Amino acid sequence: PPARSDRPAAHVPSMDAYRSMYRESVEDPDRFWGRIAAREFSWETPFILPGDAAASASAIASKPDAESHANGNATTAAAAAAAPAAADPTKVTSQQSNFDVRTGPVAIKWFESSRTNLAYNCLDRNVHERGLGDNVAFFWEGNNPEQASKLTYRQLLDRVSRFANVLKSFGVAKGDTVGVYMPMVVELPIAMLACARIGAIHSVMFGGFSHEAIAGRILDAKCKVIVTADGVFRGEKVIPLKHIMNKAIEHCAEQGFAVTATIVLAHLGNLPEEEKRSLDRDWLKLEAEASPDCPVEWLEAEHPLFMLYTSGSTGRPKGVVHTQAGYMVWAATTFKYVFDYHPGDVYWCTADCGWITGHSYVTYGPLLNGATSVLFEGIPTYPDAGRCWQVIDKYQVTQFYTAPTAIRALMKFGDEIVARSSRASLRILGTVGEPINPAAWLWYFNVVGEGRCPIVDTWWQTETGGFMITPFPAATPCKPGSATLPFFGVVPALIDSQGREVEGEGEGSLVIKQSWPGQMRTVFGDHKRFEETYFSQHKGYYFSGDGCRRDEDGYYWITGRIDDVLMVSGHRIGTAEVEGALVGHEGVVEAAVVGYPHDIKGEGIYAFVTLAEGFKFTPELVQHLKLDVRENIGAFASVDIFHEAPALPKTRSGKIMRRILRKIAAGETDIHSFGDTSTLADPNVVEMLISTRPGH
Numbered sequence: 001p002p003a004r005s006d007r008p009a010a011h012v013p014s015m016d017a018y019r020s021m022y023r024e025s026v027e028d029p030d031r032f033w034g035r036i037a038a039r040e041f042s043w044e045t046p047f048i049l050p051g052d053a054a055a056s057a058s059a060i061a062s063k064p065d066a067e068s069h070a071n072g073n074a075t076t077a078a079a080a081a082a083a084p085a086a087a088d089p090t091k092v093t094s095q096q097s098n099f100d101v102r103t104g105p106v107a108i109k110w111f112e113s114s115r116t117n118l119a120y121n122c123l124d125r126n127v128h129e130r131g132l133g134d135n136v137a138f139f140w141e142g143n144n145p146e147q148a149s150k151l152t153y154r155q156l157l158d159r160v161s162r163f164a165n166v167l168k169s170f171g172v173a174k175g176d177t178v179g180v181y182m183p184m185v186v187e188l189p190i191a192m193l194a195c196a197r198i199g200a201i202h203s204v205m206f207g208g209f210s211h212e213a214i215a216g217r218i219l220d221a222k223c224k225v226i227v228t229a230d231g232v233f234r235g236e237k238v239i240p241l242k243h244i245m246n247k248a249i250e251h252c253a254e255q256g257f258a259v260t261a262t263i264v265l266a267h268l269g270n271l272p273e274e275e276k277r278s279l280d281r282d283w284l285k286l287e288a289e290a291s292p293d294c295p296v297e298w299l300e301a302e303h304p305l306f307m308l309y310t311s312g313s314t315g316r317p318k319g320v321v322h323t324q325a326g327y328m329v330w331a332a333t334t335f336k337y338v339f340d341y342h343p344g345d346v347y348w349c350t351a352d353c354g355w356i357t358g359h360s361y362v363t364y365g366p367l368l369n370g371a372t373s374v375l376f377e378g379i380p381t382y383p384d385a386g387r388c389w390q391v392i393d394k395y396q397v398t399q400f401y402t403a404p405t406a407i408r409a410l411m412k413f414g415d416e417i418v419a420r421s422s423r424a425s426l427r428i429l430g431t432v433g434e435p436i437n438p439a440a441w442l443w444y445f446n447v448v449g450e451g452r453c454p455i456v457d458t459w460w461q462t463e464t465g466g467f468m469i470t471p472f473p474a475a476t477p478c479k480p481g482s483a484t485l486p487f488f489g490v491v492p493a494l495i496d497s498q499g500r501e502v503e504g505e506g507e508g509s510l511v512i513k514q515s516w517p518g519q520m521r522t523v524f525g526d527h528k529r530f531e532e533t534y535f536s537q538h539k540g541y542y543f544s545g546d547g548c549r550r551d552e553d554g555y556y557w558i559t560g561r562i563d564d565v566l567m568v569s570g571h572r573i574g575t576a577e578v579e580g581a582l583v584g585h586e587g588v589v590e591a592a593v594v595g596y597p598h599d600i601k602g603e604g605i606y607a608f609v610t611l612a613e614g615f616k617f618t619p620e621l622v623q624h625l626k627l628d629v630r631e632n633i634g635a636f637a638s639v640d641i642f643h644e645a646p647a648l649p650k651t652r653s654g655k656i657m658r659r660i661l662r663k664i665a666a667g668e669t670d671i672h673s674f675g676d677t678s679t680l681a682d683p684n685v686v687e688m689l690i691s692t693r694p695g696h
């Protein structure tokens with residue numbers, strides 16, 4: 001493909017550039033983040049840069065009223081960026097965090113004393129200060145390939161302002177929670193941004209959730225106002241969102257909690273009479289009648305922006321809380337550097353807004369950068385498995401971001417279907433959600449990217465707000481399966497079984513040593529759970545829950561969840577490594593490995609495998625797989641039991657739920673004893689595996 005000669009140099013062009021920026025970011029985080037925050041965002045009340053009050057971010061306007069912003073006389077703090085390091089060490093820092101439960105309550109605070117608004121930075125700033133009003137914010141691509149639309153930044157600002165006024169008319173005010181249960185249509189980010197604009201806290205619930213899961217989340221967050229739609233098609237399946245929401249609201253009522261309004265988008269436009277309720281209000285009608293004039297609510301830096309539940313891979317989901325300023329700086333900065341975003345790029349992330357990836361890298365990160373994105377309603381296999389590649393060609397996508405589970409699924413359909421598309425526009429490929437096995441990485445790199453697009457394997461969590469360990473596409477030499485090196489400001493460490501930090505090469509529990517702006521601030525309504533879950537295991541560190549290996553080049557390799565690490569005859573074995581060896585075989589599409597009690601070894605290795613079409617579960621195949629694992633890992637890693645699994649229990653975000661497989665491997669048969677299953681995508685899979693357990 002022709003090289004784009006007009007393309008500016010990468011933001012991080014070399015390893016030397018990465019190293020020097022990284023060094024500053026961890027040695028002087030206040031200054032590093034203070035400078036970025038001042039230069040790239042608008043603040044109504046500035047925060048104070050350490051040691052240099054004069055060089056701190058200047059205010060947007062002395063009087064924060066809608067008029068002055070619309071006139072574009074807001075100013076950002078460009079001058080601050082150029083200010084030299086000041087000699088006066090007065091510590092008025094951009095950060096005041098305590099990580100260590102021994103020295104007091106855990107408190108994470110960034111850019112304190114300042115006021116800003118994330119929605120202002122996504123919209124007004126781009127329209128009124130940066131001249132991007134006519135740029136496309138979202139290309140919307142429907143489930144049906146014939147349905148598509150687009151929305152510019154100016155149109156988005158108008159719709160968000162109107163919808164914010166609609167929310168206000170239902171009594172939603174600063175600090176109130178709003179439940180959002182929507183398909184992937186532009187109204188979903190509109191609802192999120194409208195909340196952010198008025199200081200309401202959104203709680204987005206994944207469109208694939210059941211009514212029980214929805215009810216639990218509404219009750220937990222006490223969402224009086226609900227934003228939803230009649231329904232949506234995903235592939236050929238219809239999801240009757242309103243029907244599910246009605247049941248959830250009834251359930252809440254039985255628990256004594258009353259929802260006061262449901263704002264319903266007529267997306268399919270054929271809501272049956274029996275699904276209509278007296279609380280329902282028509283979204284588009286209200287929006288059309290509302291004023292487009294909605295002054296920004298200026299918010300303290302630490303004002304909560306949203307709450308979002310983790311996927312539930314390891315247990316009961318946690319209601320993670322992120323805040324206006326720190327999260328804003330983190331989502332925007334990670335997006336800019338890791339996708340090396342430049343004007344003219346068209347970016348596409350396939351994640352649903354119901355997950356953190358859809359918050360940070362469908363909605364906030366791209367919009368804060370003034371980027372153009374594709375918002376996709378459908379699924380990668382509808383109408384056929386070539387959909388992603390067609391969409392890439394249709395919009396000339398430059399950055400494509402998806403999950404290993406999608407890559408493995410598409411890989412199964414073969415290379416030919418990929419080859420039918422051009423994909424010449426692609427520059428960077430990304431992955432997130434689970435460790436990516438080298439075979440899938442190589443297919444993504446060689447077949448999808450034709451060997452010319454760097455892969456950014458981004459390790460992060462709902463809790464971290466954005467990328468933590470990731471390559472920089474123009475700088476970091478990649479190794480298939482490794483998330484490589486830390487992002488700016490991130491100081492990872494590995495803790496061994498004795499509780500000591502591992503020096504150099506080695507393996508252990510992945511922790512983070514100092515605060516970063518995008519760090520979660522609390523578990524909604526349960527600060528104690530926050531401290532217990534993340535700060536009690538290793539005092540003075542943030543505990544990620546993931547296991548990790550560091551190689552001779554300092555690269556990080558996620559080996560799986562700590563809870564999932566196997567201890568076989570005294571050897572620690574990561575589930576990801578065994579699974580990687582299994583899916584390296586051409587006959588295996590997906591594999592999940594767990595331990596089970598074993599008389600001699602302590603723990604035995606139990607492998608669930610999903611075979612590719614045309615392969616049979618024969619003794620020969622099993623023998624091959626055993627050898628593959630032994631060769632890849634070592635003789636001590638011998639799989640004891642193979643279980644053919646036509647499907648695996650996954651969370652609705654597509655992650656394998658090994659905690660459920662552990663129960664099956666241990667011979668438990670009562671699904672009610674399996675713990676929280678509210679985020680399980682298909683409960684039938686569990687029943688099927690229980691009844692096909694070898695020796696059952």
Ligand code: ATP
Pocket residue numbers: 310311312313314315316317318356431432433434435436457458459460461462463483544545546558560561653655
């Ligand atoms: P819960 O915390 O409720 O068990 P969860 O951990 O699956 O759910 P998320 O925050 O959606 O919820 O997922 C974060 C986890 O996903 C990480 O802790 C890690 O285990 C895994 N992960 C994400 N990206 C990567 C990656 N690039 N490589 C390896 N693992 C990853």
Ligand code: MG
Pocket residue numbers: 310314461545
């Ligand atoms: Mg987690």
